[in-house]
Amino acid sequence: MAHPIRRSSAVRAGAAGAVVLLAAAVLPATPAVSSPAATADGARPAQHVIMFDFDGFDPRFLTGRYAGLAELPNIRALIGEGAFGVADGSYSSYSNSSRTTTATGAYPAVHRNTGYYYNQETDRGVSQERHIEPGVETIAHSLKRQDRTAAYLQWYAVQNYGATYGDPAALYTQPGGDCETRADQAIALLRGEPVNSGGTMVDPAAIPDLITVYCDDVDGVLHDGGFSDPDLPAALARVDAQIGRVREAAREAGVLDRTAFVVTADHGAREWTVPLLPEVLDRLSATGLKVQVVASSGGVPDPASEIVVVPAPRTADITLRGRADTPENARRIAGIIRGIPGIAAVRDQQDLRRLKASDKLGDLVVEPVEPYHLSTLADGAPRASHGALPEAQVPMVLSGAGIRRGVPLRNVGLVDVAATISALLGVRPPANSQGHVMRGAVERS
Ligand SMILES: [Zn+2]
Known part of the structure; x- marks a missing residue:
């Protein structure tokens, strides 16, 4: 890809x-x-x-x-x-x-507009x-x-x-x-x-x-x-x-x-039709850590929750908190989720930095293979999404x-x-713009 x-x-x-x-x-x-x-x-x-x-x-x-x-x-x-x-x-x-x-x-690492994550400052899930x-x-x-x-x-x-x-x-x-x-x-x-x-x-x-x-x-x-x-x-x-x-x-x-x-x-x-979130949650719970799904529509986690999951059809954002928030746990949990059939990728901090993603995303972002999904909605109707x-x-x-x-x-x-x-239009790009002119396509002036 x-x-x-x-x-x-x-x-x-x-x-x-x-x-x-x-x-x-x-x-x-x-x-x-x-x-x-x-x-x-x-x-x-x-x-x-x-x-x-x-x-x-x-x-x-x-x-x-x-x-x-x-x-x-x-x-x-x-x-x-x-x-x-x-x-x-x-x-x-x-x-x-x-x-x-x-x-x-x-x-996004620079503009920091972020989708489907747990905002630790406001203590809420965000869509x-x-x-x-x-x-x-x-x-x-x-x-x-x-x-x-x-x-x-x-x-x-x-x-x-x-x-x-x-x-x-x-x-x-x-x-x-x-x-x-x-x-x-x-x-x-x-x-x-x-x-x-x-x-x-x-x-x-x-x-x-x-x-x-x-x-x-x-x-x-x-x-x-x-x-x-x-x-x-x-x-x-x-x-x-x-x-x-x-x-x-x-x-x-x-x-x-x-x-x-x-x-x-x-x-x-x-496209997505087949639910995979229950399997992910089962595997996370088996670690003994306290897992909680928080709705992206402003859900608030219990203060004792150690793994906060914000689900969406095409991604699940995972934030580790309290005693769970260690690099060892992030590696262990990424490995556990990668072992689930139907998971395409678990992006860790290194991956997210390489992708120039927003630092407001959680410790891990999970992506399923099409047509699996990580939404709580499980009626099997054919839909498509992104993320x-x-x-x-x-x-x-x-x-x-x-x-x-x-x-x-x-x-x-x-x-x-x-x-x-x-x-x-013959002007300078926006301040902090990181992109470049699609030069081969634009005639030199
Ligand atoms: Zn769109």
Whole structure:
């Protein structure tokens, strides 16, 4: 299986240096101002970037096992004219944490948005959270600071982290509905029409430099019914169709040849039907230590519990406490769980550091083989979910202005999106961004 973080630190340091050089070469000495001249002299490969972030859009909808579910003509057209690859997500592959990686260009070890864990400070189980470590910029902070305009259409990772309701320069909106409703706002912005932002109609003075469109149609169907859900083909076709609608609106607005498109996701999905949590708990209890399952919905463990387990379908987070909290116990318990048939991996502290995961995760993170699951729900109905390493894989499509045609994207990840969009718009990446520009695909200015 592909590893989500495969670059060595030496390679990354080199790439970071290259990013700085590029930024130095393209940044004007005075504060950046959007102007057609910036495109003409090559300082800015794209005048606009439009990104579609499709929650749960597994790369296998485009390549491999599930490619026959829907034709996806609009995504395939972008791929045909641009660059495509299967990119690394981030670990663990929960939506908020992964999308925060996209928004900041930093790994969870740095932004610390964490999913499905036991928070020792608040003494509660956590499902997902809205958190970005102080001082870590999102692309919304960074673009605003560098005088670029943007609208984030339900792209919640930046809400109150650089983008807010009613701010025409860094606009956040939450239109709700399905992907079509979100795309309607992108089309309105391309037409120069106002959009509803938290109850206020906001009319940006010009088409924003960056527009991000978030859609969760596909993720919702997958969670409910897995890859065989009869509603899945229509959800896939619906999100794909919005790309076509927005592209047409860009054409009508006269900006298509100056617009770059990015299509990606936060994670893929894996199916689950067979419960494995009871077996894991039996083996843990056999150690003589006091084991407790704590609900991710804010569950509070008994103070005497020594092994706290936060269960989810695709991961179980394990925290050792009190006399149980020793390296020897962590090794022993990892070994016990690895011996259970149906377990794919038990990630220890060394693994989690290597994956650049958040330090808020527990001592161990357990992952089952598909279709086993670690949820307390055990009705056997087919569903799909994410959180583990195999589903930390996403499609990455770059196409349009400033993007080379026919370039295979290799060794790229969500962590590189913010740096790449920044380079397309001729600005520096967010502070603390660790990713690099997907250089082979972006035309040198
Ligand atoms: Zn998601």
